[in-house]
Amino acid sequence: MDETARIRLSGHSDAFEISRSARELLLDYLADARSSLATEPDGDETVRELESVIGERLRQLSHDATGPLDTARMTEVLTGMGPVESPHSAAASPLREPRGRFWCRIDSGKWFGGICLGLAARGEFRVDWVRTILFFLLLASGGLLALVYLALLLVLPRVPSVEDYERLVESPRSPA
Numbered sequence: 001m002d003e004t005a006r007i008r009l010s011g012h013s014d015a016f017e018i019s020r021s022a023r024e025l026l027l028d029y030l031a032d033a034r035s036s037l038a039t040e041p042d043g044d045e046t047v048r049e050l051e052s053v054i055g056e057r058l059r060q061l062s063h064d065a066t067g068p069l070d071t072a073r074m075t076e077v078l079t080g081m082g083p084v085e086s087p088h089s090a091a092a093s094p095l096r097e098p099r100g101r102f103w104c105r106i107d108s109g110k111w112f113g114g115i116c117l118g119l120a121a122r123g124e125f126r127v128d129w130v131r132t133i134l135f136f137l138l139l140a141s142g143g144l145l146a147l148v149y150l151a152l153l154l155v156l157p158r159v160p161s162v163e164d165y166e167r168l169v170e171s172p173r174s175p176a
Contacts, residue, residue: 011052
């Protein structure tokens with residue numbers, strides 16, 4: 001038999017008697033909600049309102065139930081609430097796909113313009129290998145590759161750092 005626990009939720013003075021497994025389920029749901037809304041300015045307020053609504057549903061169920069609320073009822077309540085997502089990510093994700101990897105030059109950690117760092121980030125290679133290969137290709141081409149390198153300096157967009165590049169790769173593609 002599952003042990004019982006008592007839990008208080010925001011907006012309710014009474015503690016709800018629920019099973020330990022139902023309590024863990026509820027706490028996991030609220031932790032997921034907090035992490036989803038962590039970047040939102042009113043994230044904490046939204047989680048408190050969410051707790052209040054869950055408390056109202058638990059209050060209705062506890063009046064009808066004879067014992068502590070079990071995992072099945074808690075699952076029913078949380079399924080009815082649905083997943084919690086940040087409004088910004090929910091608005092951007094359904095219709096727009098991630099940008100994906102793109103050609104650029106990266107300023108942070110650059111040696112000569114950031115072309116090698118951009119190539120390494122795009123291909124997910126080690127930058128020292130890209131620089132070494134580019135150096136040997138420059139020697140093998142008799143310096144002709146230097147003209148291509150200079151053209152890339154003029155054409156490729158600049159990104160401040162590799163972290164910014166990775167963030168841009170995952171961000172939605174801007175409308176054309």
